[in-house]
Amino acid sequence: MKKKVIGIAAGLILLAAAGGYAGVGHYYASHFFPKTAINGLNCAGLTAEQVKEEIQKHIVDYTLSITERGGKTETLSGTEIGLTYVDDHAVEKLLESQNTLAWPAFYWKDKENQVAADSVYDKEMVQEKLQTMEGFQEEQQEAPTDAYLTDDGTSYVIVPETEGAQVDYEKAEQAVIEALDAGAASVDLEEKDVYRKPDITQDDEALNGKMAELNHLTAARITYAIGENSYAIDRATLQSWLVQGEDGPTRFRRTKRQLLCAIWRMRRTPSGWRIPSKRVLARPLT
DSSP states (O other), X not given: OHHHHHHHHHHXXXXXXXXXXXXXXXXXXXXXXXXXXXXXXXXXXOOHHHHHHHHHHHHHTOEEEEEXXXXXXXXXXXXXXTOXXXXXXXXXXXXXXXXXXXXXGGGSOOEEEOOOOOEEOOHHHHHHHHHHSGGGOGGGOOOOBOOEEEEOSSSEEEEOOBOOOOBOHHHHHHHHHXXXXXXXXXXXXXXXXXBOOOSSOTTOXXXXXXXXXXXXXXXXXXXXXXXXXXXXXXXXXXXXXXXXXXXXXXXXXXXXXXXXXXXXXXXXETTEEEOOOXXXXXXXXX
């Protein structure tokens, strides 16, 4: 009799254990095993819907850092661009793949899973946000300037161009969109070459050629003697004779004969050298 009671008790215990085992297995048919991680998120004991909510929270926390010229940084957050998780039912498929009878092993075993966490954003919200950013405000952007020639008093020199910080909006928007599509954490607008450039730089061949031409034309120092007196034509006088030709090259506005006549008939006055009029220059030399 005693053995029979023990047998019945043992059977009941085994039945209860089997029932408990099956019950836990049934629980894990709708919940992820212990020590389960999905895309780096702790999903132990969560349902598929709860996991997707966690993924959505993680996506919303996404931030894109935008570095502008000069080192200034502005950001786009997931909430500002309407970033949302695209449910492709990969989480449910992962849950269904669990062997519910093997649940005890996962109390001692870590399991890392990866599922596609595709997301979408509202492009119009991106455009609206970019238009409010300080670095995209046209009135606050310094336009680039071209290199140009100036006279420093002794020669013609090139004043270098300036880069400014004027954004080509279409290029900048495209750079941001590409970063968002790639899920990047940051984008450097300088590296993406989105800033407008000056048309003429200090290395411009035509500009350097013009500088050399002007310096050549005004570098001469002409000294001539009339009787016992010596006269000189200085740089300022040569500059006053220069004119931009219709075909591009700079030239003297008088012919060689007129220049010789001018040299012969020039007179120094208290206010400087006096250049003869065309009527005087037309007279034959005697």
